[in-house]
Amino acid sequence: MTAGTKTENTPDIRGILFDKDGTLLDYDASWEPVNRQLALLAARGDAPLARSLLLACGMDPDTGVVVADSLLAAGNSRQIAQGLVDAGATYDVADLTIELDRIFADAADCSVPVTDLAQLFAQLKQKGLKLGIASSDNERSIRAIVQRFGLTDHVDFIAGYDSGHGCKPEPGMVHGFCAATGLSAQQVAVVGDNNHDLHMGRNAGAGLAIAVLTGTGSRETLTANSDFCLNNITELDTVLN
Template identity: 45%
Template sequence: MAEIRELKRPKGLLFDKDGTMFDYHRTWTPLLTEVAERLAVGDRRKVQAMLAAIGHDAESGRFLSGSIAAAGDTFALADVWLRHLDGADRAALIATLDAHFAEEGPKRSIPVADLAALFGRLKANGFILGIATNDVEASALGTVERFRLGAHVDFVAGYDSGHGQKPGPGMALAFCDAVKLMPVEIAVIGDNSHDLEMGRRAGAGLGIGVLTGTSARDDLAPLADHVIESIELLPPLLDSFES
């Protein structure tokens, strides 16, 4: 586990999106495979090479913790895939990827819980909620709309929202600024080291790792104050803290 800290009940909860609110592998393996097939124009060997280059393990059928697919943004993804796409234009590729994720992501995301019920419960208990993702902002906003979270979420940011990308602290600090909280008053919840590193760099009071993404407990424990199986277990964990 992370070093022992004096932990208090947070006032704000900043959630990662994919792997935290949504089952990473069931959502993103098909999304990334489909767009790779489209870009490779049916060349199966090229598709496999593109997926392997961003962290796909063919034996397990899963993306690896800390890989570009698991932790990167569209810029990083495009820069790797450009090596496999002769003559492709970087700006056009980024636009193609972001459009695909914005259109298909919200429709295809598979939640790890009844998100509207969970977020409603957390909001009713006085928590201020936000979402910070290395996905494109339009995808995050579409997801909020599809899963009826608009009444509960006070802040949404993607890699292109102007606050920088994870593991930088920008999105966490922007959340604090938007909802008028100090960094020590928030918890960052995520499935990957870059989520927890963002929280630590911002000075967040609490880091909570979840196991619904690409990371194992041992991957998250060095950076997290707590590691839980799923965000479904957040309410009892938060109830255990003194105000």
């Protein structure tokens, strides 16, 4: 389907599980400097190696563009750390994972939202919807974003890769959201900017898998696995009953 085409067959959605980066946050504006920082750290200050590490993990070091569904687009800290080590970083994977989690948590202070998140979440809650955030980032980073943008009273569920629900595209985060809210998977819309999010929704039996174009994915990479492909989360009203 495409944006703005809800039909009488659209499921009765009672909850929305959002991805964070590229969905609630503008990916390029929020993450380009962070990706450069983590590559330079992993390279121990070696600039040519840092360029190689960025390329290996999915980012063009000249343009800053990140390849859809690459490690930097969709991986969690452990997966990115492993990719960096495989590409030549002289770190222990476990130690580098700790460093990446620290960098990602600190990045909340410079993240750029795609819209006024507090206003949008308040409007969605007024409609009676349950709201959650499920990210491949660590839980500490998600909670920092929730606090910074005034979402604490609106969010019913938070899951990072380290929260015990498994990792995307596994279905565990959706199941955790359902357990926390009393909803069935068919009553949940999963919203994200890459195929890991959409596959998670499909694997869990979510009622809708909704793609947005504020991250690393494109209409071409996302349409096949989504029920709707929106420009951004402000268009959710066009597809939800």
